[in-house]
Amino acid sequence: MNALMNQVQSDTRLLMRELTHRVSNELASAVCMVSLAASRCQDGQAQSVLESVLQHLEYYARVHKALQMPELGAPHDLAEYLSELCESVSRSKLENRQIRLVLGAQATTVASERCWMAGMIVNELITNAMRHAFTEQGGTIRIGLVQCKGNALCIVSDNGRKPREERPPGGLKIVTALAERLGGTFLQRLGSYGSTAIISFPLAV
Numbered sequence: 001m002n003a004l005m006n007q008v009q010s011d012t013r014l015l016m017r018e019l020t021h022r023v024s025n026e027l028a029s030a031v032c033m034v035s036l037a038a039s040r041c042q043d044g045q046a047q048s049v050l051e052s053v054l055q056h057l058e059y060y061a062r063v064h065k066a067l068q069m070p071e072l073g074a075p076h077d078l079a080e081y082l083s084e085l086c087e088s089v090s091r092s093k094l095e096n097r098q099i100r101l102v103l104g105a106q107a108t109t110v111a112s113e114r115c116w117m118a119g120m121i122v123n124e125l126i127t128n129a130m131r132h133a134f135t136e137q138g139g140t141i142r143i144g145l146v147q148c149k150g151n152a153l154c155i156v157s158d159n160g161r162k163p164r165e166e167r168p169p170g171g172l173k174i175v176t177a178l179a180e181r182l183g184g185t186f187l188q189r190l191g192s193y194g195s196t197a198i199i200s201f202p203l204a205v
Contacts, residue, residue: 059092067116067123076115078152079105079145085119086143089126098138099130105145108152110203117178118154118201121186124175125156125197133160133195151184152203157196175199 034057038050066085082105090101110118122143129141144155172188175197179186184201 056092059088062088063092063123067120074112075109076112078108078110078115078118080107081115081119082122082143082145085123086126089123093127093130094141097130097134098136099134100138100140101126102140102142103145105143106147108145108147108203110152114182114201114205117182118152118199121175121178121199122154122156124172124178128172129156129158129160129195133158135161137161147203148200150203151200154199155196156199157194159194161193 034050034054038047038054041047041050063085066081066088083103086101086103090099094101126141126143133139139159139161141156141158144153146153172186176186179199179201182201183205184199186197186199188195188197
């Protein structure tokens with residue numbers, strides 16, 4: 001039974017790596033295509049627009065790279081990982097919507113796969129807040145990471161201005177599933193404006 005489960009997990013990892021590899025190739029092709037178009041463009045305004053699109057594509061590619069499933073083994077500093085991820089997410093998705101992303105993270109060493117899953121959770125929560133919490137006036141998303149009694153405690157909050165009833169009732173199944181996979185818990189509190197999500201999971205298993 002254990003051998004079968006290990007084979008299934010191995011096949012799943014292989015499939016995910018193949019999928020992310022293909023997406024990476026498509027993103028690289030899009031970057032090259034836009035770059036070539038910008039270099040050939042004679043109109044200054046159009047060239048400026050293409051260069052802006054190119055920059056955003058490059059940051060999207062960086063986000064995708066950060067969210068790829070890692071090789072098992074070496075531990076990672078989750079704070080450093082989140083810093084790189086948040087910078088790419090901010091530049092690709094948030095800045096043009098006037099949403100500020102603030103990270104305060106304590107150095108936290110976890111296994112590579114657990115680091116990746118925590119990053120997936122944070123990225124999903126940021127995306128959820130971006131889509132459903134803010135008006136055109138923008139706002140702030142804050143992320144905190146600390147260690148507490150052998151656990152990593154990650155808090156993602158926003159000061160969204162949209163009324164609570166405008167937020168979707170679901171959409172967080174991925175976050176819940178990943179938190180459970182980490183052996184941890186996920187809790188979200190919605191206020192009249194803004195929300196706070198709390199994720200806690202063991203540093204090691």
